[in-house]
Amino acid sequence: MFATDPEVREKLLKAGSIAKEARERGIELSEPGSVIYDVVEEVESLIARRGGRPAFPVNIGLNSVAAHYTPPYGDRERFPASGLLKFDVGVEVDGYVADTAASKSLGGAMHELVDASRSALESALPLVRPGASLAMIGTTIENVIRGGGYRPISNLMGHSIERHNLHAGFSIYNVARSDDSTTIPSEIVIAVEPFATDGGGYVVSGKLGNIFSFSRERKLEDPSLQEFQSIIMERYNRLPFAERWLADVRDWRKKINKLLRLGVLHGYEMLIEGKGGSVSQWEHTLIVSREGVVRTTA
Ligand SMILES: [Co+2]
Known part of the structure; x- marks a missing residue:
């Protein structure tokens, strides 16, 4: 459905390129001492200037906050001098969504944890194609993260994306699941998003x-x-x-x-690391079709 319709494809690619720019701008602006609210608003207005709309509010995850936080109205909190930041941004163009995230070590002490989930994503993406085994992808992500000395977050997953629907029900696990024989269908849009932590490897609700x-x-x-x-x-x-x-x-x-x-x-x-560990995350959105796999946010 997706990849065969050129108009749909064009909108997905446009959402992806805006999301990429928004993510890069957000990471650049997120510096110790800058006001979180202002960065978030700047990035969301950049998305609008480029002809997209945020598919969800810019998510700022500091340290053990893995996901689902955006500043409250009027908040003046600043980025801390040190810590681990996740910047997760989504863009929609006519309901077609791109979802992407990056991590940054504020103050420089968390580079290795930042790299653990980035390497996991880089290793997993080449495996994505129609018919690819999800177990293989989860195993790869887990092995890379554990190889770096960290744990994958087992209850946060990548997901399929449909029009106006960010989490369309199809999950891409970040851990090995030998009992899972699911394969990736064709003509689908998915987001792959490994999370790594120095904590327990699971999140709880806050x-x-x-x-x-x-x-x-x-x-x-x-x-x-x-x-x-x-x-x-x-x-x-x-x-x-x-x-x-x-x-x-x-x-x-x-x-x-x-x-x-x-x-x-x-x-x-908010989703918080179960043992209070820091969490890093990288994410790209991909169009998966028989003609090939396109990373819309890369
Ligand atoms: Co996502």
Whole structure:
């Protein structure tokens, strides 16, 4: 479906090249002392200037925060002098998504951990093709990360991507699973994203990370709440969004909380390394088809 339609392919490639630029700009701007919020907003506005839209809020993962955090509205926290940063960014063009991430050692002490997941991704990507064994890919990722002296995160996975759907249900494990005989189908878009840690090798849920998505439409009595629901559906469809993106709407904070309680919205909890270890991550999006494999974000 994807690769055979030239128009779709063009949108996927455009999303990918914008995401690549956004990731590189984000990594460059993320320096000790710079305000996290300003970096995130700058990168999201770069995405808009290039003709895309964020497919999800820029995720900033510091140290043991593996995923699902973006700064709250108006936050002035700065990047620390040292630590490990993950910059995860998504771009959509007409609903076609690119998802990519990179890591950076702030202050320079975490280079080896940064490199562990990068090498794992570099080793895994050449294995991707229609019919490739997922067990082989997971085994490769695990071996490279363990070879570097670290652990892969076993409960974070790469994923297939469909239109307006970031996690389309097909998972690419970052660990060996000998019982898994799944192979990669053709004509599919996937994101491969190894995570490495010096901790326990799994994540647990933490507090809400200021990221939400639309979950279930409801008929709401309160007209202003009904309107708020419509705004969210129109702007973001099913893709995740940041609370700060709704700060132009009156009483946005109260309304988000109400919709959360009603089950209209889903709130993403931060994913934290189980033993408090630092986490590194690299990610690329690929179009997999019989004509070949294209890394849209490389
Ligand atoms: Co991803």
